[in-house]
Amino acid sequence: MPDTQQDGYMTADGRRIGPVVMEMRNITLRFGGVVAIKDISFDIREGEIRAIIGPNGAGKSSMLNVISGFYKPQEGEVIYKGARRPPMKPYQVARDGIARTFQNIALFEGMTVLDNVMTGRLNHMRSGLLGQAFWWAGAQKEEVANREVAEKVIDFLEIQNIRKTPVSRLPYGLKKRVELARALAAEPKILLLDEPMAGMNVEEKEDMCRFILDVNDEFGTTIALIEHDMGVVMDLSDRVVVMDYGKKIGDGTPDEVRANQEVIDAYLGVAHD
Numbered sequence: 564m565p566d567t568q569q570d571g572y573m574t575a576d577g578r579r580i581g582p583v584v585m586e587m588r589n590i591t592l593r594f595g596g597v598v599a600i601k602d603i604s605f606d607i608r609e610g611e612i613r614a615i616i617g618p619n620g621a622g623k624s625s626m627l628n629v630i631s632g633f634y635k636p637q638e639g640e641v642i643y644k645g646a647r648r649p650p651m652k653p654y655q656v657a658r659d660g661i662a663r664t665f666q667n668i669a670l671f672e673g674m675t676v677l678d679n680v681m682t683g684r685l686n687h688m689r690s691g692l693l694g695q696a697f698w699w700a701g702a703q704k705e706e707v708a709n710r711e712v713a714e715k716v717i718d719f720l721e722i723q724n725i726r727k728t729p730v731s732r733l734p735y736g737l738k739k740r741v742e743l744a745r746a747l748a749a750e751p752k753i754l755l756l757d758e759p760m761a762g763m764n765v766e767e768k769e770d771m772c773r774f775i776l777d778v779n780d781e782f783g784t785t786i787a788l789i790e791h792d793m794g795v796v797m798d799l800s801d802r803v804v805v806m807d808y809g810k811k812i813g814d815g816t817p818d819e820v821r822a823n824q825e826v827i828d829a830y831l832g833v834a835h836d
């Protein structure tokens with residue numbers, strides 16, 4: 564069983580999964596009287612693709628927002644890189660190595676693909692306006708280095724031919740890919756994907772699937788995602804957390820989760836006591 568192997572393990576397809584990089588401990592999140600997350604614990608290992616699934620309203624987005632630091636749970640703690648993560652602003656979490664994409668694309672539509680991807684480098688830029696005025700050579704060097712990372716990501720995701728195109732002119736599937744490029748440009752330790760396939764046709768889904776796998780393989784990026792398409796989730800993920808009505812009802816490999824009766828019932832809509 565992978566979970567008993569502290570230092571990590573090798574997957575059947577030869578990928579190395581490392582030790583735990585983030586741990587959610589007894590997380591409870593309420594919105595007034597609504598309990599969106601009820602006492603949930605699970606971990607994310609270095610280099611793995613970890614999915615969070617569940618029916619509508621199960622609490623998946625809320626959980627992703629806890630991981631990204633956007634929501635502060637009323638109870639429980641997030642252990643990141645071996646220490647309890649203090650309450651942080653989202654930009655501080657981003658600086659600490661967590662990048663994300665959004666369910667509803669959040670790009671600057673009037674800007675080119677390259678400029679959008681460059682915004683993913685903001686957390687790596689040391690020089691502000693004053694810096695650029697008084698530290699010109701350094702600022703220029705930094706700009707070149709940031710551009711190199713952005714261009715590398717653009718090549719990797721095969722969007723070179725649209726790098727100068729304004730995002731507003733792109734079809735939906737490509738916009739999603741640009742969003743992925745922007746998140747990757749931040750060189751995150753953990754990449755959070757919020758329904759990366761939502762609204763895509765079959766071909767776009769296949770492309771996105773391949774890019775997610777390639778990113779994980781090439782850069783060793785740890786990926787946590789929420790996704791409605793069960794086929795995609797089961798194909799992509801190393802381990803899956805299943806939520807229902809804010810509770811965790813399953814956690815394991817795709818095969819384990821598929822065989823879990825509580826999970827089957829939740830998806831078939833079996834009544835709860």
Ligand SMILES: Nc1ncnc2c1ncn2[C@@H]1O[C@H](COP(=O)(O)OP(=O)(O)OP(=O)(O)O)[C@@H](O)[C@H]1O
Nearest residue numbers: 594597598599617618619620621622623624625626
């Ligand atoms: N900002 C909010 N204010 C009040 N209630 C909220 C808020 N966000 C989520 N909720 C409630 O928390 C519960 C979990 O919602 P959440 O969006 O996390 O579920 P989900 O699994 O992501 O759903 P979906 O698959 O439909 O996106 C729901 O009952 C929802 O109405």
